[in-house]
Amino acid sequence: PEKDxxxxxxxxxxxxxxxxxxxxxxxxxIFEGKESSDELPDDKMDxxxxxxxxxxxxGVYVYLTIxxxxxxxxxDGIDNVEDVENGYKIEGFFxxxxxxxxxxxxxxxxxxxxxxxxxxxxxxxxxxxxxxxDSNSMxxxxxxxxxxxxxxxxxxxxxxxxxxxxxxxxxxxxxTILKKAWSADYGTEIEKNFNNLSVNGGWQNxxxxxxxxxxxxxxxxxxxxxxxxxxxxxxxxxCGFKGVTTSHSNGENELxxxxxxxxSYTDFISANVFSSVNIGIGKSTNPAVYDEGVVYIDDLxxxxxxGKPFVVSGYNTGVGAKYTGDTYLALAAVSGQQGWSALQxxxxxxxxxxxxxxxxxxxxTRLGLMPAAAILYxxxxxxxxxxxxxxxxxxxxSTEYKKLDINHILDKKVSVSVKQxxxxxxxxxxxxxxxxxxxxxxxSEKHIYSIKTKNxxxxxxxxxxxxxxxxxxxxxxxPICAVVLSSLDNKNLDNADRFLLTTxxxxxxxxxxxDEWFNVTGGKEMITEPVTGSVVLKxxxxxxxxxxxxxxxxxxxxxxKDSKGNIIVPITEDNSAFYYEIVKDRG
Numbered sequence: 001p002e003k004d005x006x007x008x009x010x011x012x013x014x015x016x017x018x019x020x021x022x023x024x025x026x027x028x029x030i031f032e033g034k035e036s037s038d039e040l041p042d043d044k045m046d047x048x049x050x051x052x053x054x055x056x057x058x059g060v061y062v063y064l065t066i067x068x069x070x071x072x073x074x075x076d077g078i079d080n081v082e083d084v085e086n087g088y089k090i091e092g093f094f095x096x097x098x099x100x101x102x103x104x105x106x107x108x109x110x111x112x113x114x115x116x117x118x119x120x121x122x123x124x125x126x127x128x129x130x131x132x133x134d135s136n137s138m139x140x141x142x143x144x145x146x147x148x149x150x151x152x153x154x155x156x157x158x159x160x161x162x163x164x165x166x167x168x169x170x171x172x173x174x175x176t177i178l179k180k181a182w183s184a185d186y187g188t189e190i191e192k193n194f195n196n197l198s199v200n201g202g203w204q205n206x207x208x209x210x211x212x213x214x215x216x217x218x219x220x221x222x223x224x225x226x227x228x229x230x231x232x233x234x235x236x237x238x239c240g241f242k243g244v245t246t247s248h249s250n251g252e253n254e255l256x257x258x259x260x261x262x263x264s265y266t267d268f269i270s271a272n273v274f275s276s277v278n279i280g281i282g283k284s285t286n287p288a289v290y291d292e293g294v295v296y297i298d299d300l301x302x303x304x305x306x307g308k309p310f311v312v313s314g315y316n317t318g319v320g321a322k323y324t325g326d327t328y329l330a331l332a333a334v335s336g337q338q339g340w341s342a343l344q345x346x347x348x349x350x351x352x353x354x355x356x357x358x359x360x361x362x363x364x365t366r367l368g369l370m371p372a373a374a375i376l377y378x379x380x381x382x383x384x385x386x387x388x389x390x391x392x393x394x395x396x397x398s399t400e401y402k403k404l405d406i407n408h409i410l411d412k413k414v415s416v417s418v419k420q421x422x423x424x425x426x427x428x429x430x431x432x433x434x435x436x437x438x439x440x441x442x443x444s445e446k447h448i449y450s451i452k453t454k455n456x457x458x459x460x461x462x463x464x465x466x467x468x469x470x471x472x473x474x475x476x477x478x479p480i481c482a483v484v485l486s487s488l489d490n491k492n493l494d495n496a497d498r499f500l501l502t503t504x505x506x507x508x509x510x511x512x513x514x515d516e517w518f519n520v521t522g523g524k525e526m527i528t529e530p531v532t533g534s535v536v537l538k539x540x541x542x543x544x545x546x547x548x549x550x551x552x553x554x555x556x557x558x559x560x561k562d563s564k565g566n567i568i569v570p571i572t573e574d575n576s577a578f579y580y581e582i583v584k585d586r587g
Contacts, residue, residue: 017374028069036075272314365507386412
């Protein structure tokens with residue numbers, strides 16, 4: 001962003017409870033319009049350095065992705081440049097020239113001196129995490145050569161095949177041994193083709209490739225990832241970077257165990273998911289509270305490898321249909337309990353209206369729930385490590401693991417462990433109340449998330465019936481909304497003196513038109529539905545203030561007492577308020 005916008009954006013990010021920013025597509029921005037990547041443009045680097053400074057001033061860390069949407073430039077001397085996708089998809093993992101180009105960029109980026117902080121980018125402790133390849137994986141290798149993840153050129157395809165043949169030769173040494181190992185393969189003359197094998201896209205689902213052959217392909221893909229990681233790692237450590245790194249994040253919502261397992265040698269595992277469930281493009285337009293899998297959270301649970309830090313590097317549901325705030329508190333609760341580091345996809349292009357269905361800074365409902373989500377995440381108790389789904393090696397190339405009945409959160413952390421010759425250990429399932437424990441419950445019949453922790457109480461979803469908690473109860477007329485009571489002074493709800501009450505109605509873009517890439521092409525203006533009803537506060541004598549969106553007091557709210565001495569606060573559309581500050585009256 002421009003400098004004045006950078007200051008504003010950094011303040012807004014920190015104010016809403018975020019403590020790290022993941023920068024993706026940075027390479028696409030830096031090299032846009034360039035003939036080659038020989039030099040980093042000083043004007044764009046100046047903006048980047050100033051934004052990093054602004055984030056650092058606000059205590060917000062940075063998570064850098066190195067290769068994301070980098071343009072393929074003719075001046076870089078790339079072989080058959082027209083056959084390489086932006087972002088160096090697939091070929092960027094194994095081609096020597098492409099790896100060196102990535103190494104050169106990483107070195108220049110991290111050694112660039114930030115005049116606003118007085119230290120190079122790579123040595124600045126504000127850069128906490130680095131991901132080498134964004135939204136890419138060898139496991140995505142497509143059988144369609146023109147696919148983003150396909151290899152269309154013989155030069156690159158032959159390089160990949162040569163690497164695979166060397167991998168097989170190192171493991172099996174002779175065609176007779178290979179033939180015995182791959183005996184289940186149909187219609188292949190393995191012994192004759194030894195040293196002349198091919199890596200075919202779409203091999204995971206091929207009916208003529210046997211289990212051991214597939215397992216070897218999966219291990220080969222893992223080996224390619226590791227070699228790439230080691231090459232990139234050698235460069236960034238020389239630049240003085242002391243944070244944590246990972247090889248890559250998954251692409252296109254593909255959360256295969258093989259992919260996450262192949263990253264388990266890195267400092268952390270990164271996975272991202274984005275749901276269009278709310279957008280209505282070939283999918284249901286129901287709110288996420290109607291989604292049995294709670295919008296990919298059930299898949300994320302099955303993507304964590306035991307013993308490795310797990311980072312949800314991007315998560316969001318698209319704006320558009322009936323409700324746009326019902327997943328954020330669920331993600332905060334689940335990731336807090338499971339010990340994940342979860343990054344809520346923010347997306348900013350500096351404009352006042354949404355241009356992308358996954359941005360949140362122009363949606364009152366989505367952005368407005370972030371403080372409550374941050375308080376919930378930081379205050380919820382982490383579960384004990386304990387539930388491990390043991391999967392056989394063949395699961396690396398299978399989707400069978402997705403059928404595991406761990407569609408709910410148990411009373412312990414969930415992870416997977418991949419070992420040879422292990423049988424699959426299944427979880428149990430509660431059809432009525434998925435994601436059940438004392439702190440967080442998803443009622444799939446009522447379509448409600450209920451939250452009850454030491455610092456947060458509330459509900460999100462179809463709140464047509466009155467619900468009662470220890471410190472708050474409510475009755476709303478609004479069809480779908482959220483009501484959350486949060487402690488504001490780092491104390492539990494029993495002992496707190498200040499509280500934040502968040503009430504959020506539905507939010508949508510009236511008449512929104514979205515293209516196949518989820519860009520908003522029409523109907524951009526956001527509208528938000530007011531919440532109407534009443535809230536009962538069981539906190540003793542309190543004063544309640546309506547707040548504006550920056551947290552400043554507007555006025556003191558009217559209140560009444562019920563027969564038990566509890567405070568009743570009417571919530572009406574005339575309030576035009578999203579937040580309410582509650583202060584205990586000690587007088």
